[in-house]
Amino acid sequence: MPERLAEETVASADRTVPCRVVVCRDCCCGTVKVDADHAAQTARLREIAPVRISECLDVCEQANVVVVQPSTAGRAAGARPVWLGLVNDRDATEDIADWVRAGGPGVAPRPDILDLYLIEPPRRTPTPS
Numbered sequence: 001m002p003e004r005l006a007e008e009t010v011a012s013a014d015r016t017v018p019c020r021v022v023v024c025r026d027c028c029c030g031t032v033k034v035d036a037d038h039a040a041q042t043a044r045l046r047e048i049a050p051v052r053i054s055e056c057l058d059v060c061e062q063a064n065v066v067v068v069q070p071s072t073a074g075r076a077a078g079a080r081p082v083w084l085g086l087v088n089d090r091d092a093t094e095d096i097a098d099w100v101r102a103g104g105p106g107v108a109p110r111p112d113i114l115d116l117y118l119i120e121p122p123r124r125t126p127t128p129s
C-alpha cells in the first residue's frame with residue numbers, strides 16, 4: 001500500500017467512533033431511589049462499549065436513564081441517540097448490551113423488547129456526550 005494511502009487509511013480509522021453508551025448517575029439514577037445494582041449495570045455495559053457517566057439528564061422520573069449513541073456508521077445511516085428509561089434490571093441491561101454489541105442504532109435493528117424502555121429526551125436536551 002502506498003505510504004500516503006496507508007496514512008489516509010489510519011486517519012480515516014481514527015475518525016471512526018464506535019457505538020457508545022451514556023449512563024446517568026446523579027441525583028436519582030444510580031442512587032438508592034432506584035432499586036438496581038448500579039455498579040453491576042455500569043460494569044456490564046463497559047464490557048461491551050465505551051461508557052460515560054453523566055450528570056442528571058433531566059428525566060429523573062425515568063431513572064435509571066441510559067442513552068445509546070450511534071457509531072460513526074450508525075450516524076451515517078441517519079441514526080440519532082436512543083434514550084432509554086427505567087433501565088433497572090439485569091435483563092434490560094443485557095438487552096442493551098446485546099444491541100450495542102450488534103452495532104447499535106443505525107447498524108443493528110433495535111430489539112423489540114427495548115421499545116418498552118424508549119423515552120423522549122427532555123425538551124432542553126442535555127448533551128450526553
Ligand code: FES
Pocket residue numbers: 024025026027028029055056057058059060061063064065
Ligand atoms: S439523575 Fe438521571 S435523569 Fe436525573
